[in-house]
Each structure stands twice: as structure tokens, then as C-alpha cells.
Amino acid sequence: MVRNRLGKGFAALFLFLFWSSAVSAQQEPKWNQYMFNDFFYNPGVTGSRNAISTMVASRYQWVNIPENASPRTTCFSIHAPVEFLRGGLGLLVVQDEEYFNKSTNVRLNYALRIPLRTFSIGIGVYGGMLQTSLDGTKFRPENPNDPLLVATNVQATTFDLGAGLQLYSKKWFLNLAANHLNEPALQFNTTGSTLTYARNLFASAGYQIPLGKYFRLTPSVLFKTNNSVQQLDYNLMLSIGTRLWLGGGYSQNDGVVGMFGYRMRNGVRFGYSFSQHLGDLGTLTNGSHEAFLGYDFTLKLPPKPQRRILTPRYF
Numbered sequence: 001m002v003r004n005r006l007g008k009g010f011a012a013l014f015l016f017l018f019w020s021s022a023v024s025a026q027q028e029p030k031w032n033q034y035m036f037n038d039f040f041y042n043p044g045v046t047g048s049r050n051a052i053s054t055m056v057a058s059r060y061q062w063v064n065i066p067e068n069a070s071p072r073t074t075c076f077s078i079h080a081p082v083e084f085l086r087g088g089l090g091l092l093v094v095q096d097e098e099y100f101n102k103s104t105n106v107r108l109n110y111a112l113r114i115p116l117r118t119f120s121i122g123i124g125v126y127g128g129m130l131q132t133s134l135d136g137t138k139f140r141p142e143n144p145n146d147p148l149l150v151a152t153n154v155q156a157t158t159f160d161l162g163a164g165l166q167l168y169s170k171k172w173f174l175n176l177a178a179n180h181l182n183e184p185a186l187q188f189n190t191t192g193s194t195l196t197y198a199r200n201l202f203a204s205a206g207y208q209i210p211l212g213k214y215f216r217l218t219p220s221v222l223f224k225t226n227n228s229v230q231q232l233d234y235n236l237m238l239s240i241g242t243r244l245w246l247g248g249g250y251s252q253n254d255g256v257v258g259m260f261g262y263r264m265r266n267g268v269r270f271g272y273s274f275s276q277h278l279g280d281l282g283t284l285t286n287g288s289h290e291a292f293l294g295y296d297f298t299l300k301l302p303p304k305p306q307r308r309i310l311t312p313r314y315f
Contacts, residue, residue, distance in 0.1 A: 028041075028179060028180075028200045028224070029059065029071070029073040029075075029094070029096050030059070030061065030073075030251075031057065031059065031290065032233070032235075032249065032251070032257045032259060032273040032275060032288075032290050033057075033259060033261075033271050033273050033290060033292060034204060034220075034222045034233065034235075035173075035204070035206055035218070035220050035235065035237070036055075036261070036269075036271055036292060036294070037055065037057055037075075037077075037292060038166075038173075038175055038204065039053075039055070039077050039079055039090065039092065039109075040057070040075055040077065040092065040094070041164070041175065041177050041179070041202045041204070042124065042164035042165075042166055042175045042176075042177035042202065042204075043090070043107070043109040043110070043111060043124030043125055043126040043162060043163065043164045043177070044111050044122040044123055044124035044163075044164035044165045044166035044175065044176075044177065045079070045111070045122060045124065045164070045166050045175070046079045046087065046088040046089065046090040046109040046110060046111035046122065046124050047079055047080060047081035047082065047087055047088015047089070047090070047111055047113055047122070048088070048111075048113070048120070048122055048166060048168065049079075049296055050081060051080065051081075051296040051297060051298050052078065052079075052080040052296065052297055052298065052299065053077075053078065053079055053080065053294070053295075053296045054076075054077070054078045054294060054295050054296070054297075055075075055076070055077050055078075055292055055293070055294040055295075056074075056075070056076050056292065056293050056294075057074070057075050057290070057291070057292035057293075058072075058073065058074045058075075058290070058291055058292075059071075059072070059073045059074075059288065059289070059290040060072055060288065060289045060290075061073070061275075061288040062277070062281070062284075062285040062288060063285055063286040063287055063288065063289065064285055064286050065284055065285045069098065069099035070285070071096065071097065071098045072096075072097045072098075073094065073095070073096045073097075074094070074095050075092065075093065075094040075095070076092070076093045077090065077091065077092045077093075078090060078091050079091070079109060081113065085110070086112060086113065087110060087111045087112040087113045087122070087124075088109075088110070088111050088113060088122075089108075089109065089110055090108075090109035090110075090111075091106075091107070091108060091109070092105075092106070092107040092109065092126070092128075093105070093106050093107075094106075094107075100134060100135045101132065101133070101134055101135075102132070102133045102135075103130065103131065103132040103133075104129075104130075104131045104132075105128065105129070105130050105131075105160060106128045106129045107126040107127070107128035107160065107162070108126060108127055108128055109124055109125070109126040110124060110125060110126075111123060111124030111125075111164075111166075112124070118169055119167055119168060119169035119172075120166075120167070120168060120169070121165070121166070121167055122164075122165070122166035122167075122168075123164075123165055124163065124164045124165075124166070125161075125162065125163045125164075126160075126161070126162045126163075127159070127160070127161055128159075128160045128161075129157060129158075129159065129160065130157070130158050130159070130160040130180075130184050130186070130197065131155060131156070131157040132155065132156060132186050132195060133153065133154065133155035134153070134154055134155070134188060134195070135153045154188045155188075156186035156187055156188050156195075157186070158184040158185065158186050159182065159184060160179075160180060160182070160184050160197075161180075161181045161182045161184075162177065162178060162179040162180065162181050163177070163178055163181060164176065164177035164178070165177070170208075171207060171208045172205070172206065172207045172208065173204075173205065173206050174203075174204070174205045175202065175203065175204045175205070176202070176203050177201070177202045177203075178199060178200070178201050178202075179199070179200045179201075179202070180197045180198060180199050180200055181199055183196055183197060183198065183199050184196070184197050185197075198226035198227070198228070199226065199227070200224065200225075200226050201224070201225050201226070201227075202222065202223065202224055203222070203223045204220065204221065204222040204223070205220065205221055206218050206219065206220030206221070207219060207220075214240060214241050215238065215239065215240060216238070216239040217236070217237070217238055217239075218236070218237045218238075218239065219234075219235070219236050219237075220234075220235045220236075220237070221233065221234050221235070222235075231251065231252050231253065231254070232251075232252040233249060233250070233251045233252070233257075234249050234250050234251075235247055235248070235249035235257070235259075236248060236249065237259075242263065243262055243263045243264075244260075244261070244262050244263075245260065245261050245262075245271075246259070246260045247259045247260070251275070254275070254277060254278070254281075255275050255276050255277035255278045255281075255282065255287075256275070256276050256278070257273055257274070257275050257276075258273065258274050259271060259272065259273035259274075260272060267295055267296060267297065268293070268294070268295050269293075269294045269295070270291070270292065270293045270294070271291065271292050272289075272290070272291045273289075273290045273291075274287055274288070274289060274290075275287055275288040275290075
């Protein structure tokens with residue numbers, strides 16, 4: 001009963017965060033395969049896979065957009081359960097690069113894990129470093145003499161904070177998370193030129209539907225907002241056996257997505273997705289590519305050697 005009340009209390013807290021955030025700009029990088037890369041969005045996922053879980057993911061967005069302005073994002077993550085902490089620890093490193101902006105985000109994650117009868121709860125936080133560089137030589141301002149402009153290549157570093165809640169079972173999952181909770185601001189010069197990262201809020205959910213013995217259908221949805229921009233992603237994935245999956249989706253005001261993935265016998269899994277953008281954007285770019293490679297493993301510690309006691313009897 002206490003644990004159920006605890007889960008409801010944290011759910012109420014995160015719903016409050018979703019609708020009371022301050023408005024600013026700057027949104028987190030996009031991932032089509034969010035159901036596999038949920039650790040990126042939510043520190044509450046930390047330690048949930050009951051193994052040392054590693055992943056490398058990369059996204060090349062808006063291929064061949066004019067002036068080489070295509071965003072490119074790469075992330076590396078590792079997290080694992082830690083028994084004596086009653087939860088898990090993890091590390092996430094993200095590099096995001098656009099035309100004149102390059103940022104690196106390093107996050108240390110901890111999640112308290114609460115096993116219940118039919119599902120589990122993860123309550124997580126992260127703290128880390130956010131470093132961003134701006135190349136002012138690529139700006140094309142209407143007023144080049146504006147004192148607030150950055151005219152050279154500069155960089156700044158600040159502290160970053162986030163929190164998340166995960167509820168999951170073998171058949172369903174629910175994620176609520178808030179990244180950049182402190183709305184980190186980076187100051188690039190003494191004139192007051194700053195870049196503020198908005199508080200980004202996420203909610204995702206999915207449910208697994210068995211289709212006979214060998215097939216499973218998993219519809220899922222991801223909602224993202226920074227209180228000035230909102231987006232809904234819908235995905236539908238078909239799992240065939242325990243190794244192969246195929247899927248498709250639609251990203252609101254963006255385009256359609258196709259994806260597939262495979263889990264090898266040694267446990268290595270990989271996935272790929274392609275986005276075809278709609279509207280005017282679709283005429284300017286050749287789509288977006290995304291891929292990930294993941295591997296989960298455990299470490300078996302050798303048994304503790306028995307202590308030998310020598311006595312004169314056995315000399």
C-alpha cells in the first residue's frame with residue numbers, strides 16, 4: 001500500500017511539472033526508435049534491464065539540406081542495477097551538432113527501483129554537464145554591429161539537471177520525464193549574450209498485444225513539449241519470434257517512419273529507421289537516417305576462496 005501511494009505521488013509530481021514549466025526555446029534531439037532508446041529521455045529507466053546495458057545510437061537528420069545544416073546526433077549510454085543502492089547507476093554522453101551550434105551533454109544517472117507484484121517503478125534523477133559552442137562566423141545578421149551578437153567561435157559550460165519516472169511490466173510501459181529542469185543558461189560573452197535550454201518534458205507509453213505463438217504487436221506513443229513546441233510520435237511494431245521486429249510510425253507535423261531490427265544469438269541487437277518528411281521540408285531533404293547498436297551482459301564474479309588455516313598437525 002505504501003509503495004502504491006509512493007508511485008501515485010511521483011506521478012502527480014511529474015504531471016505538475018508537465019503543465020507548469022517556464023517557456024523557453026531549444027528542444028532535445030529527436031529519436032524515432034524511442035522505445036529502444038528510452039534511457040536517453042528518462043533517468044528513471046536506469047538499471048531496469050537487470051544487466052549492464054550498453055547502446056550507441058546515431059541520427060543523421062534532414063540529409064542534404066542546403067548549406068550542410070543537417071543536424072547530427074550521437075549518443076552512448078551504459079547503465080546497470082546496483083544492488084546495495086537499491087536501484088541503478090548509469091552514464092549518458094550525447095553530442096549534437098547543427099550548422100553553427102555544437103553541444104555535448106554528459107549525465108550521471110541514478111534510479112531507485114521499486115519492484116511490485118505485477119510491475120516495477122523506477123524513480124530517477126540525473127546531474128551533469130552541458131557544454132555548447134557557437135560559431136559566430138556563420139551568422140548572417142541584419143545588423144552585424146549588434147553588441148549582443150557572437151562574432152567568433154565561443155563556448156560555455158553549465159550544470160544540467162533532470163528527473164524521470166518509469167512504470168513497466170512484461171506487457172506495458174509508461175515513462176514521464178523532465179530534462180533540463182533547471183533551464184540551464186550559457187553565457188558566451190560579457191555583453192549578456194546567452195543561450196537558455198528549455199525544460200523539455202516527455203511522456204511515452206506502449207502495450208504489447210500477443211498475436212498467436214510467434215507474433216506480438218506493440219503500439220506506442222511519445223509526447224514531447226518545451227511549452228512552445230509540442231509533438232506526438234505514433235509507432236506500431238510487429239515482433240516476430242524473439243529476434244526480429246518491423247515497424248512504422250508517424251511523427252506529427254514531420255513525416256512517416258519505417259524501421260526494423262534484429263537481435264543476434266550472442267545478444268547484440270541493432271535497429272535502423274528511415275524518415276520521409278512531408279510538406280515543404282520533404283522537397284528540400286532526402287529524409288533522415290537513424291541506427292543503434294546495443295548489447296546487454298552480466299559479470300559473474302568468481303566465488304570467494306575459502307580461507308586456509310594451517311596447523312602444525314598438517315605440516
